[in-house]
Amino acid sequence: xxxxxxxxxxxxxxxxxxxxxxxxxxxxxxxxxxxxxxxxxxxxxxxxxxxxxxxxxxxxxxxxxxxxxxxxxxxxxxxxxxxxxxxxxxxxxxxxxxxxxxxxxxxxxxxxxxxxxxxxxxxxxxxxxxxxxxxxxxxxxxxxxxxxxxxxxxxxxxxxxxxxxxxxxxxxxxxxxxxxxxxxxxxxxxxxxxxxxxxxxxxxxxxxxxxxxxxxxxxxxxxxxxxxxxxxxxxxxxxxxxxxxxxxxxxxxxxxxxxxx
Amino acid sequence: xxxxxxxxxxxxxxxxxxxxxxxxxxxxxxxxxxxxxxxxxxxxxxxxxxxxxxxxxxxxxxxxxxxxxxxxxxxxxxxxxxxxxxxxxxxxxxxxxxxxxxxxxxxxxxxxxxxxxxxxxxxxxxxxxxxxxxxxxxxxxxxxxxxxxxxxxxxxxxxxxxx
Numbered sequence: 001x002x003x004x005x006x007x008x009x010x011x012x013x014x015x016x017x018x019x020x021x022x023x024x025x026x027x028x029x030x031x032x033x034x035x036x037x038x039x040x041x042x043x044x045x046x047x048x049x050x051x052x053x054x055x056x057x058x059x060x061x062x063x064x065x066x067x068x069x070x071x072x073x074x075x076x077x078x079x080x081x082x083x084x085x086x087x088x089x090x091x092x093x094x095x096x097x098x099x100x101x102x103x104x105x106x107x108x109x110x111x112x113x114x115x116x117x118x119x120x121x122x123x124x125x126x127x128x129x130x131x132x133x134x135x136x137x138x139x140x141x142x143x144x145x146x147x148x149x150x151x152x153x154x155x156x157x158x159x160x161x162x163x164x165x166x167x168x169x170x171x172x173x174x175x176x177x178x179x180x181x182x183x184x185x186x187x188x189x190x191x192x193x194x195x196x197x198x199x200x201x202x203x204x205x206x207x208x209x210x211x212x213x214x215x216x217x218x219x220x221x222x223x224x225x226x227x228x229x230x231x232x233x234x235x236x237x238x239x240x241x242x243x244x245x246x247x248x249x250x251x252x253x254x255x256x257x258x259x260x261x
Numbered sequence: 262x263x264x265x266x267x268x269x270x271x272x273x274x275x276x277x278x279x280x281x282x283x284x285x286x287x288x289x290x291x292x293x294x295x296x297x298x299x300x301x302x303x304x305x306x307x308x309x310x311x312x313x314x315x316x317x318x319x320x321x322x323x324x325x326x327x328x329x330x331x332x333x334x335x336x337x338x339x340x341x342x343x344x345x346x347x348x349x350x351x352x353x354x355x356x357x358x359x360x361x362x363x364x365x366x367x368x369x370x371x372x373x374x375x376x377x378x379x380x381x382x383x384x385x386x387x388x389x390x391x392x393x394x395x396x397x398x399x400x401x402x403x404x405x406x407x408x409x410x411x412x413x414x415x416x417x418x419x420x421x422x423x424x
Contacts, residue, residue, distance in 0.1 A: 016344075050280065
């Protein structure tokens with residue numbers, strides 16, 4: 001027994017390494033376990049408290065800039081709104097003529113980014129709403145500019161949002177003019193790609209990209225981005241539209257979770 | 262007492278730095294890894310065991326606070342890094358400077374490879390170019406900061422504590 005203890009003490013580095021690797025692998029294999037998710041939710045609640053002063057300082061620094069941008073946006077939106085009101089009236093009249101049943105409405109839950117985590121890779125953000133506000137996994141998250149991502153892990157007061165710039169994120173989108181649908185995913189930097197576009201489809205650079213609605217998560221017609229280039233090689237079965245997102249993922253502040261009413 | 266408390270406090274400072282500064286320093290979704298830099302310095306001074314403990318515990322905290330990341334990956338890579346860099350403790354005088362520096366750079370590169378590979382394994386298959394680009398950028402970004410720190414506290418001058 002003494003020999004065994006002596007052996008372990010002499011080789012404590014190796015034993016510690018083996019133990020830490022085993023424990024890490026165990027954690028990796030239980031990544032989706034509800035206990036781990038709950039624990040993470042609690043840690044994130046603590047993190048949001050720690051981050052509060054940082055957010056406050058950041059908020060002051062960007063307040064004037066944000067205020068000016070919001071004023072400009074408000075003017076743009078009020079102009080757009082008056083135009084949309086006309087469309088709404090016309091739309092309602094046409095719907096009444098067709099005896100159209102009203103679709104389910106959506107409810108926007110405002111949220112604020114409290115942290116972007118500590119990982120060297122930035123692919124998620126934490127927002128300050130959670131299950132207490134009826135947030136659940138797989139809800140669409142948008143900003144005033146467009147789609148941002150979806151909720152993946154929900155704690156009582158915080159929620160983790162998977163951003164569109166995560167490589168594993170896929171979004172079913174529609175090119176507004178042609179009406180063709182495709183799958184959008186992040187490529188690098190601020191560049192995205194829309195795959196599965198038929199060769200015959202005419203795509204224009206600058207064309208708006210919106211959500212297709214072929215998803216349980218994202219409602220149709222949410223602004224996503226615009227086409228910035230086209231890849232069409234003879235050996236390819238489909239075209240690829242190179243795209244840019246409307247959202248600037250480096251300056252996320254105020255977001256909205258889309259919740260069915 | 263102070264000498265023993267110092268690593269703990271420095272570890273907390275590294276974590277705090279990672280929390281507070283990483284947002285400002287994010288480029289193309291990548292950030293410098295201050296915790297890894299701390300683990301490298303700590304392992305060179307205190308050896309493999311301390312490196313494993315620091316790497317594992319700080320990696321675990323990092324994973325808990327980075328929802329969305331793979332739970333257990335940071336403790337795995339950082340404890341391996343702590344162990345390997347700890348093997349270099351006190352060897353600077355017995356090795357050629359080039360071998361010594363190549364060794365810790367190589368260990369950090371291995372750390373980044375495992376970390377990026379596990380996170381971007383689908384990219385590795387579908388688009389190797391982007392994978393290698395991300396890997397190199399993530400590693401170089403942290404190397405810039407360890408390079409700056411080297412000018413203040415060179416790794417070659419980090420010696421084991423007197424017995």
